[in-house]
Amino acid sequence: MSSSQPIFRLWTSCFLQATLDYLEGQVHLITSFANSTKIVIGVACLLKLRKNNFSTVEARTRHYDWEVNYEYKSPDCYKKLAITINGRTPGPTILAQQGDTIIVKLQNNLLTENVAIHWHGIRQIGTPWSDGTGGFTQCPIQPGEKLIYKFVVDRAGTYTYHGHYGMQREAGLYGTIIVLLPNGVSEPFSYDYDRNIILNDWYHKSSDEQATGLSSIPFVFVGEPQSLLINGKGKYNCSLLTTPGACNATNPQCSPHVLTVVPGKTYRLRIGSLTALSALSFEIEGHDMTVVEADGSYVEPFVVRNLYIYSGETYSVLVKANQDPSRNYWITINVVSRKPATPTGLAIFNYYPNHPQKPPPTVPTTGPLWNDTTSRLAQSIALKARQGFIDTPPLTSDRAIVLLNTQNKIDGYYKWALNNLSLTFPTTPYLIALKENLTDAFDQNPPPDGYDFASYDIYRVAKNVNATSSNRIYRLRFNSTVDIILQNANTMTVNNSETHPWHLHGHEFWVLGYGMGKYNMSSDGKKYNLVNPIMKNTVPLHPYGWTALRFQANNPGVWAFHCHVESHFYMGMAVVFEEGIEKVGNLPSSIMGCGETKSYNRPRP
Numbered sequence: 001m002s003s004s005q006p007i008f009r010l011w012t013s014c015f016l017q018a019t020l021d022y023l024e025g026q027v028h029l030i031t032s033f034a035n036s037t038k039i040v041i042g043v044a045c046l047l048k049l050r051k052n053n054f055s056t057v058e059a060r061t062r063h064y065d066w067e068v069n070y071e072y073k074s075p076d077c078y079k080k081l082a083i084t085i086n087g088r089t090p091g092p093t094i095l096a097q098q099g100d101t102i103i104v105k106l107q108n109n110l111l112t113e114n115v116a117i118h119w120h121g122i123r124q125i126g127t128p129w130s131d132g133t134g135g136f137t138q139c140p141i142q143p144g145e146k147l148i149y150k151f152v153v154d155r156a157g158t159y160t161y162h163g164h165y166g167m168q169r170e171a172g173l174y175g176t177i178i179v180l181l182p183n184g185v186s187e188p189f190s191y192d193y194d195r196n197i198i199l200n201d202w203y204h205k206s207s208d209e210q211a212t213g214l215s216s217i218p219f220v221f222v223g224e225p226q227s228l229l230i231n232g233k234g235k236y237n238c239s240l241l242t243t244p245g246a247c248n249a250t251n252p253q254c255s256p257h258v259l260t261v262v263p264g265k266t267y268r269l270r271i272g273s274l275t276a277l278s279a280l281s282f283e284i285e286g287h288d289m290t291v292v293e294a295d296g297s298y299v300e301p302f303v304v305r306n307l308y309i310y311s312g313e314t315y316s317v318l319v320k321a322n323q324d325p326s327r328n329y330w331i332t333i334n335v336v337s338r339k340p341a342t343p344t345g346l347a348i349f350n351y352y353p354n355h356p357q358k359p360p361p362t363v364p365t366t367g368p369l370w371n372d373t374t375s376r377l378a379q380s381i382a383l384k385a386r387q388g389f390i391d392t393p394p395l396t397s398d399r400a401i402v403l404l405n406t407q408n409k410i411d412g413y414y415k416w417a418l419n420n421l422s423l424t425f426p427t428t429p430y431l432i433a434l435k436e437n438l439t440d441a442f443d444q445n446p447p448p449d450g451y452d453f454a455s456y457d458i459y460r461v462a463k464n465v466n467a468t469s470s471n472r473i474y475r476l477r478f479n480s481t482v483d484i485i486l487q488n489a490n491t492m493t494v495n496n497s498e499t500h501p502w503h504l505h506g507h508e509f510w511v512l513g514y515g516m517g518k519y520n521m522s523s524d525g526k527k528y529n530l531v532n533p534i535m536k537n538t539v540p541l542h543p544y545g546w547t548a549l550r551f552q553a554n555n556p557g558v559w560a561f562h563c564h565v566e567s568h569f570y571m572g573m574a575v576v577f578e579e580g581i582e583k584v585g586n587l588p589s590s591i592m593g594c595g596e597t598k599s600y601n602r603p604r605p
């Protein structure tokens, strides 16, 4: 059969898609592939093309056996050691249904590094020890050891997981979690097919080398990434290297991701970003996207041509394949908010029956102006909870904590701080220290609820850039309503303020408002959206702006709240909340074994 015949091409593109899905661990296709004849592939593919067979999944316990390794990979054609899960980066997709219990047996096969994996957006109600935050909720898993994460996925939506020890996320340790609705419940929007897209930025230096630079004098920043990845694939220009041996432009690992669509059909794209640094603009050339979900919450639908997405966020958008079907289109991601020095990330939106690799006849867009803060702020503000699914916030809060975000120095080292405190975590993780009453494990004094509002000029480099290291934590009254006002400021560079995506573990919060400039304590609170605020777990703080959040401190445990830029978190841009520690059940001894719990009886694999 000639490869130009449509049915062959359907099989080819379908095979590519199905192989990807197979690789993503979607078990229902594995069986189809066991007898890999063309007929079976065709049937499996046609079924696959008809609809992802998600609705038949039943609530249950899902077991995953994962091995974490360093392996040579070439996601952008450049060969480097990446952290893989079962040989893959991005790792396997966890596909589950609301109410399922997830059990991940994580074996750390790294020879010299610890590991922890965070389940980003999963609230861990009743299982705070499974949050996977090294130094906060567990001792990291040591080389050669194993830890079992067990938790319930209690809310349908699109989530992610990633390394939360050191800077391992950017070494490739990340993936997607999809939680489907219970049987018989349907989404408030319709679509024909469901597809995942995970975005990342990619560096050629190892995360270890980057971490060393961040904690050195003189300071060496990670800099702009070499590539942008769509579903783990990007393209570095190998000819830029003086020693090109490590870079092979024809390596199939760096052929662009292909998303095959059938003309006239509507696709739900579940898009997540786990970039180390970059804020992104996502576009599908010539196609409108209707935003319908953000971080697991339904969005009052709105149409965009480019979707701004910050590290740690997820969105679902609906896209109809309604353009000229005789060609393919570019899917592009571009850096925004920092002066781009990274080429556009590319994938192919392939209209069946065109050849999946057929390049679109156009030049890919370079995206919106990188410094157009106004348009990014406008899209943040446009995000509202969907009518019929609004969970209104309490009208007042019990406590407001204002966090001034600054770049600082401590003993000559570059840091980030909140209200002048830069977080260093204790050797005994907070959750264990609090539960076991190890009061000498960290400074018991509370950090400040605000900063010197009257005299601090957010538009200038601070007069005194020195901050203090601290491991103090915010202790919240259980069941109280807490407001957080994130206040941005100038960095240590004149006329510079950066975007910080803030992520809260263990909760979702209402996004009450955004503004530019200094938050006004007497008037800005009156402008909060208390009618239909979206609930999210990650939210941007725009340059020189403020972002106001409200959440209920109703999940017993210890929870990190931090900037999702990996280097900024590494440099101390985080705070810790404790609530209801007395309600936390007995901690599994498997999370212990470091700091003051070094001698605890910890099971070894």
Ligand SMILES: O=C1O[C@H]([C@@H](O)CO)C(O)=C1O
Pocket: 221, 407, 491, 492, 493, 498, 567, 568
């Ligand atoms: O933390 C950072 O450091 C650099 C720069 O401010 C100093 O090199 C930068 O852009 C960051 O985000």
